[in-house]
Amino acid sequence: MAITLRVLNEATNGSGSVVFDFVYDILASEDGYPISNENEFYFKVSTTTKQVGTGANIPIKIIKKLDDLSLNGAKQSRSDTASAYSSVTDMVEDYLYDTIHGHTDGQYSSGVSAQGAMDI
Numbered sequence: 001m002a003i004t005l006r007v008l009n010e011a012t013n014g015s016g017s018v019v020f021d022f023v024y025d026i027l028a029s030e031d032g033y034p035i036s037n038e039n040e041f042y043f044k045v046s047t048t049t050k051q052v053g054t055g056a057n058i059p060i061k062i063i064k065k066l067d068d069l070s071l072n073g074a075k076q077s078r079s080d081t082a083s084a085y086s087s088v089t090d091m092v093e094d095y096l097y098d099t100i101h102g103h104t105d106g107q108y109s110s111g112v113s114a115q116g117a118m119d120i
Contacts, residue, residue, distance in 0.1 A: 003092070007049075007100055007120060014120035016049035018099050020092055043088075045095050051102065051116030058099060058115065066091055070098040071110035077101070080108040 002021040009015065021044040043063040051058055061070070067084035070077040076085070077098035085091040098115075105114040 005096060007118060009120040012120065016047060016118050016120040018045065018047045018049075018096055020045055020095075043091070045099065047099055047118065049118045049120060052119040053116055055119070056116070058118065061095065063091065063095070070095050071103060071107055072112040074110040074112075075108040077103055077107075 002019050005018045005020070007016045007018060023042040023044050045061040045063065047058050049058060050056060065084075066086075066088070067073075069075055069082070069085070075082055076094050078094055085094065100118050102115045102117040103112060106112065
């Protein structure tokens with residue numbers, strides 16, 4: 001099951017989409033995240049739209065819990081906030097904001113690498 005959000009640019013008549021895929025699966029990772037006997041749910045954020053200027057791919061992001069903030073897990077993209085998201089809706093809105101607008105290198109002292117805005 002996935003939610004696909006279409007993004008329109010009225011200035012250029014361009015469009016792109018961002019997909020939030022709700023994955024019920026086992027995640028292979030090296031970050032020490034424990035795999036329990038309980039069911040685990042993950043959110044995968046992806047887009048095929050490229051970054052403005054560089055034409056580079058916008059990286060796929062995996063979210064495991066509401067404190068996996070969009071800027072390197074350290075800050076929310078819309079504000080200089082280190083608080084966990086209050087709901088899945090809030091998380092989706094912030095990751096969507098970050099995917100559309102991108103972010104600067106080290107934005108809000110998060111340690112994140114620069115990511116260009118969506119080229120639409």
